[in-house]
Amino acid sequence: MDLRFTADELAFRDEVQQFFRIAVPADIRRKCVLGQRLSKPELQRWTRILFEKGWATPAWDPEWGGTGWSPVQQYIFKEELHMAPAPEPLSFNVNMIGPVLIAFGTDEQKRRFLPSIARLDYWFCQGFSEPGAGSDLASLRTSARLEGDHYMVNGQKLWTSTAHHAEWCFLLVRTDPNAKKQQGITYLLMDMRSPGITVRPIVTIDGHHETNEMFLENVRIPVGNRIGEENKGWDYAKYLLGNERSGIARVGISKMRVRRAKELARNIDAGGRPLSEDRGFRERVALLEIELKALEITQMRLISAAAPAGKPDPKSSILKMKGSELQQAAAQLLLETAGYEAMEFDRDFLRGAHSTPSPHDWALTIAPNHYFARHVSIVGGSNEIQRNILAKTVLGL
């Protein structure tokens, strides 16, 4: 047993750090530091920089653009990316639809979609959830009827994040209303320019518009855009949801927030001395750092135990649960650090619509990002659902 990185892994980390130091455009880095949201062109610009370097899709099969890195290298890459800080490439593309296509797509589908997905020429959104199908995703009701060479799709999706940016959507639909609920589901790729799609914005607690509701009325989707077999969509969706293990805890994001809180605290006066010297503050930082260290090691343990692809260790639910809680705790630490400074609300600044340098703009996104961090324990299988999984599969209860 040796918890330290090997010499090769350390060299790899240096290489990655070095790359992020030069490659992240200054304006984009500034937005990340300030916690502002990126525009579509900005994320495209950054994704293409990664693509040129060959690092846009590290976890993919090397035949289709993966790097062939070990799980530990992938972990190092993710963490350094978050710490740089640099934007995370679009998860829908890189972690969700890409791997599904590689595993279950036809050669033609792979050739048609994968390069555009990797370069973010195609922006995908995820059309899974519905008003009545949240935690109980398999109860989804959006219907698709086969009519000759296309499916006719009708229904309503909810929480279709970034649908307003997207060229494509990967969609779960019900093709067999009579089968057991997991068994009548099909996985389709929908061109967002198709007639019959209405996307309506949902504004979230941070005052930002990122997610949407999406109405589908007689939308025609060619059969050629089906992934795998009809009525087998649930298997592919499960593969997708369980696929992302190396970065699910997003320890790097939490570490970056803690680091930022510590930096800020050095320049914040608390009763005549820097907040960073306040004992209570230091203890709260320490508690969080201890938990993050633990999670980092737990994560390495789980990803190093070679599990066959697509069959994640059920213990990875621990990563999702704890990772989201620590992201929230780190956001809370930042808020507490800023105190009154976090009270001003500026929707446009959060959007990155203006960034007139002001002495106070360092604090403007702290509260909205802290509010929005509540969503990380709800999405991707809520923390209650993760507990159910652990109780059932690990504890056998």
Place this chain on the structure above:
Amino acid sequence: MDFELTPDQQMITDGLQRLLAERYDFEHRKVHLFGAPGWSRDMWSRYAEMGLLGLPFAQSDGGLGCGPVETMIVSEAFGRALALEPYIPTVLLAGGCLRLAGTPAQRSDLVPRIAEGSELLAFAHVERQARYDLADVTTTAQRPTASADWTLNGAKSFVLHADTADKLIVSARVSGRQRDRSGLALFLVDSNAPGVARRAYVMQDGMRAADVTLSNVRVSSDALLGTAGNALPIIERVVDCTIAALCAEAVGAMTRAHELTVEYLKVRKQFGAPIGSFQALQHRAVDMLVMIEQARSLSMYATMMAEEADAKTRAQAISAAKSYVGRAGKLVGEQAIQLHGGIGVTEECAVGHYYRRLTMIDILLGDSAHHLAVVAASAD
């Protein structure tokens, strides 16, 4: 011990709750929130008609002569409704300074107008560098001779509802250094006076505030409240009374967020059953209830101690309450969102608005970590 409200107090509770239920539901509130000035002038006059705006002031000054219990009742009701009006700055903060330190002339001039709703005040005390240290004031007030006008210079931040205030009560240093306990004074300043500049903004919870700069602002000697140099104990009393009110407001907000959550658990179905039938969620809702009842008890305790004459005893009690209630408010708000699932993080859903207010309440006048440190430092 007696936990009953008097018939008069019960009347205030019933009247205000009825008014807010009729005219301050989530939809009404949204109209006020997004309109100008970000709250309702109509509601403000109704509060005035009910006597709420004159509640804590002496009858001889034109108020109702009520105490912290009435303030608690009103604040709790405002918390339930997430009322946006400038009650805290006008009646409790600036009003508190006026009540405790105002000259008879100032009180007889202003209290009747506050009570009838025609005069809005703000309390310009906190400065950016001060964080939660009430003595940390760098704004200065100087005068060449004992009878001359005062000249104020400095910058105040996060001044609640200063954007619409007619008058500001400004704290300034007449002597001593940045964090000295002595040397502070309070001044009544017209918000449109030459040299006063306001940068107005919306806060995270939708309430309004402004940063205020004072550049060579001249006020006459009768603008001084109390005696120059001894304002800090007054400020501390005012802040402690306001913290007690904030605790009550938080309890109102938590209670309502919890009710909404329990209602939702009964109607939202997943896996073919109301999610409230899952024991994991039942226990969570019960944990919230326990926290709220503990917070309610401490809010009552803070109310009881708000006018305690011994400053140290009072401060300990108030800090104890604020540290617990601040934290409980956040935890209850977080769980209210969590149990709502995705809908809980949307602008359309009320619980998120409660959470945002509860988060701001935790920060206002010192967060739970700050107040916990105060209690810990004074523990025997």
